[in-house]
Each structure stands twice: as structure tokens, then as C-alpha cells.
Amino acid sequence: MASLQFLLVFSFALYAVGVYGILSRRSIIKLLISIEILFNAILINVVAYALAYASPEGMILFIVGLSFAAAETAMGLALALIVKRRYGTVDISKVNSLKG
Amino acid sequence: MLDLLVYVTAAIVLAEAIFALLSRDNVYAILSLGALITTVAGLFILLSLEFIGLVQIIVYAGTVVILMLFAELLMREPKQRGKPIIEVCLNKREVSAAALSVAILLLYALLVFTLLLGGFTIHRISISSIGSLFAAEYQPLFLVVIVLVGSIIAGSFAIIDLSFKKGDSDG
Numbered sequence: 001m002a003s004l005q006f007l008l009v010f011s012f013a014l015y016a017v018g019v020y021g022i023l024s025r026r027s028i029i030k031l032l033i034s035i036e037i038l039f040n041a042i043l044i045n046v047v048a049y050a051l052a053y054a055s056p057e058g059m060i061l062f063i064v065g066l067s068f069a070a071a072e073t074a075m076g077l078a079l080a081l082i083v084k085r086r087y088g089t090v091d092i093s094k095v096n097s098l099k100g
Numbered sequence: 101m102l103d104l105l106v107y108v109t110a111a112i113v114l115a116e117a118i119f120a121l122l123s124r125d126n127v128y129a130i131l132s133l134g135a136l137i138t139t140v141a142g143l144f145i146l147l148s149l150e151f152i153g154l155v156q157i158i159v160y161a162g163t164v165v166i167l168m169l170f171a172e173l174l175m176r177e178p179k180q181r182g183k184p185i186i187e188v189c190l191n192k193r194e195v196s197a198a199a200l201s202v203a204i205l206l207l208y209a210l211l212v213f214t215l216l217l218g219g220f221t222i223h224r225i226s227i228s229s230i231g232s233l234f235a236a237e238y239q240p241l242f243l244v245v246i247v248l249v250g251s252i253i254a255g256s257f258a259i260i261d262l263s264f265k266k267g268d269s270d271g
Contacts (some may be wrong), residue, residue, distance in 0.1 A: 006107075015208075029171070044140065070164050071253055078176065
């Protein structure tokens with residue numbers, strides 16, 4: 001079976017892809033997809049340590065994290081719909097009402 | 101053989117993540133995210149975590165992806181025909197983002213390979229141990245999570261409803 005080191009490096013690689021998406025994408029949907037990729041990377045990290053230490057608590061933490069990821073996505077999509085309705089675009093660089 | 105399957109699955113997950121971000125059409129990106137989530141569930145099943153893989157598919161692939169698809173269809177802009185499926189722009193922003201993410205990955209890989217010098221093997225965790233721990237100790241936590249998640253989702257619907265009502269009254 002795969003080692004802890006491989007799972008950790010794989011989760012960090014997925015995390016790096018998510019960070020790239022958040023920094024480079026302007027569409028709200030792409031930002032949400034990047035956040036979901038980050039969540040997946042973090043949850044894989046949790047699972048890797050839970051497997052290494054044979055800890056069922058890690059699996060419970062995974063389920064809790066997954067629930068919050070789903071809720072966060074619902075809230076993010078609601079805000080995306082409001083931004084689209086208000087500004088007519090999903091480009092976050094146009095959302096600058098608070099800019100000084 | 102199992103190790104090879106895990107490595108191949110991990111490579112497929114990374115490829116799906118990169119395609120989801122580089123794809124020009126948001127629907128393709130969301131479908132690629134759905135494929136990524138399902139492949140990660142397959143990875144968990146290969147690591148003998150069948151229950152976790154099932155939960156991943158039910159919650160993520162079954163809920164989040166469908167939600168995102170509906171939201172994208174509500175916000176869809178006119179389709180641009182004749183454009184390539186994948187867009188790669190080499191402007192300053194994207195190059196610096198890619199450089200930063202590669203730097204983060206290399207730093208973490210260096211930390212992992214210097215601090216973790218072996219001695220960790222992957223263990224099997226049975227579904228019965230998760231279930232008994234949940235039943236014995238973590239029921240209040242799950243009640244709190246259910247209330248919080250339910251209130252977040254109800255709040256998001258309320259925000260949309262208020263915004264649409266305000267938009268209608270403004271004309």
C-alpha cells in the first residue's frame with residue numbers, strides 16, 4: 001500500500017493546484033472550484049495521517065470537514081448568484097464597490 | 101500492483117484538477133471537478149476506506165457538483181464558439197501564481213522527506229471502529245454540525261430570496 005510520504009506529497013500537489021487556481025482565476029465559479037480542490041487536498045491529508053496513526057477520529061474529522069465544505073459551497077454559490085444579478089458579471093475584478 | 105493503481109489514480113486526480121482550472125467552459129470545469137471527486141473516492145477505496153469513499157461520492161459528487169452545475173446554468177453567459185477548450189495565458193499574474201504554487205509544493209515535499217524518515221505504515225481502519233466511536237463519543241459534535249450546516253444552507257437561500265426581492269422592488 002502507498003506510504004504516508006506519497007500521500008502527503010500528493011495532497012500538497014493538489015493543494016498547490018488549488019492555490020494556483022485561487023491566485024490566477026477571475027471567475028467566481030473557477031474560484032469556488034479551486035476552493036473545492038483545496039478542500040479535497042486537506043481532507044486527503046487528514047485521511048493520510050489517520051491511516052498512519054490508525055485513528056478513527058481522523059475519519060470523523062473527515063466527515064465533519066466534508067459537511068462544512070458542502071455548506072461553504074452552497075453559501076459561495078448563493079453569493080455568486082447575487083454578484084451576477086448585481087454586477088451583471090462573474091468576474092471578481094469588476095466587484096470593486098468598496099475600493100478606496 | 102495496488103501501489104501502481106494508487107499512483108496512477110493520484111496522477112489522474114492531478115490531471116483532472118489542472119483541466120478543471122484551465123478549461124474555458126465552466127460546465128466542463130465543474131464536470132472535471134465531479135470526476136476529480138469521484139477519482140479521489142476511488143483512491144480512498146483503494147486504501148481500504150470504502151465508507152469514506154462512499155461518503156465522498158454521496159456528499160461531494162452528489163450534492164456539491166449538482167449545485168454548482170445548476171448555479172452555472174443560471175449564470176451562464178453566451179457560448180463563445182470557435183474557441184479552444186483549454187485556455188493558457190502566460191501573463192504576469194498566471195506565471196507568478198504557478199511559480200508560487202510550485203514553490204509551496206517543493207517546500208512541503210522537502211519538509212516531508214526530511215522530517216518523515218520512514219517508520220509510518222498505512223493501517224486499515226474498520227467501519228465498525230468509526231461507527232462505534234461515533235455512537236459512543238461524537239454524537240453531540242454531529243448534532244452541532246447538523247445545526248450549523250443547516251443554518252448555513254438556510255441562510256444562503258434567505259440571502260438569495262432577499263436579493264431577488266430587492267431587485268424586483270428596485271425595478
